[in-house]
């Protein structure tokens with residue numbers, strides 16, 4: 001199906017209101033320390049949580065106060081472009097919170113009290129809109145770049161998710177992922193034995209594929225690198241994960257993962273500050289257990305952005321950890337880029353291994369707009385691939401389009417919303433395929449990889465999807481054809 005014939009969005013208010021996450025089970029809410037779904041006094045609780053959020057976050061009040069309704073943000077949001085639903089514009093989404101803000105918390109509301117106010121508008125209909133539309137935003141922050149006042153709608157989305165949690169309105173998949181991390185160190189709930197067995201299997205696969213014996217240790221103390229993987233690794237995206245092992249092997253660095261925390265992304269951020277800190281603190285605790293020289297975050301968009309921007313707040317800071325050579329976490333692309341500059345891959349790197357592959361680079365939102373990385377992945381791609389492409393202008397750099405699946409939208413029941421959110425990016429990729437002849441997409445976020453792999457097949461784009469370290473690893477130690485393996 002050609003991109004031009006993809007269905008146009010419905011362009012109707014409430015067109016995607018029925019696309020909502022399945023709710024968390026009562027026992028999961030209890031384990032999270034959150035109230036049952038919609039307790040009898042839910043209105044008071046919700047307003048109380050709203051008031052506390054406004055007191056704790058000046059930026060939230062500013063975002064709700066400052067909007068002048070100019071509409072400049074509307075075409076920035078992939079979910080509005082994909083669904084056509086005015087509730088899915090950044091303004092429309094935040095207006096769902098502004099309704100309550102203006103009624104209960106604005107300076108005018110405080111001045112007037114209840115006198116002269118319209119009827120109370122906090123009912124189950126409004127709550128249903130919150131449940132739907134604050135989970136149809138990936139917190140990608142693209143709208144911030146289009147708003148003349150710099151309003152950051154992701155602040156509103158995150159605060160409203162926290163407020164919803166205070167009345168037991170939590171998506172089931174987020175609750176399970178969070179509890180999985182507290183129970184087994186990862187959102188999939190994999191026990192340490194399964195994690196270790198997977199790493200032993202990876203060593204065998206790497207030996208068979210490359211002829212090189214590469215270690216994939218688990219829970220080793222004093223390694224050069226403690227790697228914190230993305231949630232999908234090392235299972236569904238093992239090619240990228242093997243790329244990390246190849247980099248460490250080529251550079252002569254020892255590395256390990258921790259069974260206490262082996263997931264970089266932090267689902268606590270969608271539940272509340274206490275839950276975000278519980279996961280963030282695990283980074284520090286895992287580090288203290290294993291005492292590595294560097295903490296390195298894998299190709300995980302949210303995991304990197306949260307640890308880089310909020311790590312000190314959530315985990316308490318690393319300054320006192322004497323064994324750490326770097327007191328800040330590094331992104332794997334930063335580390336590999338430094339190694340490349342220092343000549344660690346000299347004589348090993350052969351970009352000819354990727355001859356015939358012409359990838360276009362999709363920059364993940366969390367990396368381009370919140371992660372402070374841009375040159376490092378490009379330097380690695382330049383070294384690993386003979387020809388790679390930038391996204392067609394103006395979709396690149398800080399303006400990169402969202403894949404539609406980050407920010408906790410990775411639930412099966414949100415499949416249609418994710419496809420709608422992906423559509424603008426899929427159109428840009430179809431253009432890159434048609435005009436520039438790209439054959440693949442390369443990115444540096446495991447969620448983008450999953451979403452693009454599934455979504456581009458749906459849209460009929462014959463592009464394969466890869467990680468930056470998958471390509472770098474291939475250029476370092478290419479996989480031998482199956483018939484040439486022992």
Ligand code: SF4
Pocket residue numbers: 076077078079089090093136137138139140141142143144153154157402
């Ligand atoms: S943060 Fe991204 S998904 Fe959310 S409203 Fe803004 S542009 Fe849309």
Ligand code: SF4
Pocket residue numbers: 066067068069070071072073074090091146147148149150151
């Ligand atoms: S661009 Fe900014 S001020 Fe204009 S409608 Fe959007 S959020 Fe409001």
